[in-house]
Amino acid sequence: MKVFLGADHRGAKVKELIINHLTNNGITVIDSKIPNNPLDDHPDFAFDVCQNVLKEPNSVGILVCGTGIGMSISANKVKGIYCAKVDDEDDAFYAKNHNGANVIALSIKHDEEEIKKMIDTFLATKAPSDAKYLRRINKIIAKENEG
16 A cells, blocks of 8 residues: 655644654655645645555545644535545544545644554555445545536
8 A cells, every 4th residue: 555645834843743653654755746845835736645555556645734624615516525634543443444435634733642643543444345335425526426
């Protein structure tokens, strides 16, 4: 599995923590090539990561900004991306298993252990297979494809 990772200037420290955690666990991490600086914009990182997730089958994305809100809004503008702002392990599980998320957005407000647990849960969780979740996801995809 490949994980595409992007963080704006507020998330740059957390991004380094994530890279170390994932690579220490044998997971391939591809960091966004967009440089961080105090004037960077979260949509640039979200679009970069999401475009790469769409190009690479079975990959996922992780985005980090101050709250995770801006990243999730930006990511969800990319057709085929289903990004959830995640605040705990339950969110990470439900994002993927019930809602088919292929990207998560995190806030810098969580401590190191919480961040690791959310990411580990998201990566370990299987995609939805239950008919009711697939039905709901297909409704979202149909709406996305309308326009």
